Amino acid sequence: MVCVLLCDGTNFSTITPRASPRQQERLFLEILNTTLQLITSGDATLWGIVALSLRISLSATLIAALLAIPLGTGLAMGRFLGRRVIIMLSSSLMALPPVVVGLAIYLLLSRAGPFGEYGLLFTPTAMIIAQSVLIFPIILALTTEAVSPLEQTYRPLLHSVNASHWFRLKTLIIDARFAIFTALLAGFGRAIAEVGAVIIVGGNIAGLTRVMTTTIALETSKGNLELALALGLILISLAIIVNTIIHSLKSIGQKYQRTSR
């Protein structure tokens, strides 16, 4: 018996017991075969799910970034009481369990909750909100981490030209942009991979709030393990594609930077 991580249904995966090496090989080929069939079949449902996953996680990354990047840079620049505490808190919150975030957002958005009148529960919007909350501390903490050393170097210079706060913020963000990209990737990776929050606030409704990870959880619970793993492979491929795009943007940017100086 193989029960990977917590056997709570979401992370529960079994591999056919007592499989000989030959059988294991066949199982692996079967999974690869299922994956290829899924991709080549051009199944509209599958692409709908993939598109929704990307839309939700990219939106959440964008929203969290718009808030966390200026705030994180501000934290690196600021010299105020409680700054250390906030930095420590934000890096601790990187460990927020998705299920807890999901539950909190669920209670807030439920009809019985304070924001119930907007009817947002079980919609993609609710999922974007949950993922934004989940990855906000990640982007915040990593941005602060990335900007801090730069800020140390720039501080005397910026001080000597009597730069405004706005100008300092802009300069630091622009010059730390490659490290901030990495923070964004970490946030996006967390968002697209998590299942605990979106399954609670989205409800895994077919055609409306079903994303890659909740589909994988559902197929696992149906006992369709090959299909679940095949979907997992597609999810990883997606992450690789997104990362490749960002990294190539980064290297183009760095090359341009070198030649222009």
Added chain:
Amino acid sequence: MKSLIGLFLIIATTIHANEQKITLSSTTSTQNSGLYDYILPIFTAETGISVKVVAVGTGQAIRIAKNGDADALLVHHRPSEDAFIAENYGIQRFDVMYNDFVLIGPKTDGIIFHNLNEFFNTAQISGSLDFVSRGDDSGTHKKELELWDYFNKMPPLGKWYREIGSGMGATLNMASATNSYTLSDRGTWLSFGNKGDLVIKWAGDLIMKNPYGLILVNPDKFPHTHSKQARIFANWITSPKGQKVIGNFRVDGKQLFCPDSDKEKKSRLACPAQ
């Protein structure tokens, strides 16, 4: 910057103005079997109303409806359903369909029992078998506890009894991986894809009947619910047409659910006769 804010607004405002939509809070057993994928498109084609299904355990499904987050409830635990109506959260209950619970276990484990009473007593005394329990307050979990209580009058204790707090599928996955016994509804069992060495060890007793009921959420309590559309759904699913569609649903050529709104046929038990 302006374009960023624009993009933000586009993303943040999700259109959900569709009035012809109801939310059905239901159980994993009906969802995992594929029943909804089969019957709902037919209903939507006929009425123009689409049904959003949130599939969780019966306990959680009832909680969702009690918060006013669903328009109707389709679950399978009669005492909880009756309590839901008694507490004024629901206005009306309809018999929709039924099948039965089945006792699942490894094909060849040498354990012999001649009736359920014998099984439930041997299990606890001998410790020679493992039992995986849902442990998630679902209809199946409540039924399982009822069975222990009925046959044994003792709460299950010991290492052989694993309460895993998961859905039916995860429970079957664990039973399959560890060659353990478990209680499942027939629908999920028949459509489950990772059976391994597991088979149905016992089925057919009257106590194993598994009736599903549809309840309309009280619109006086939750004015925002789509009560008109929910009633159309209730009327359709209990109509001869809807009942026929349920009876026609097959997985691998086997019927999973038996229509139940026709009062005269109620005396029959294990309707998917297999």
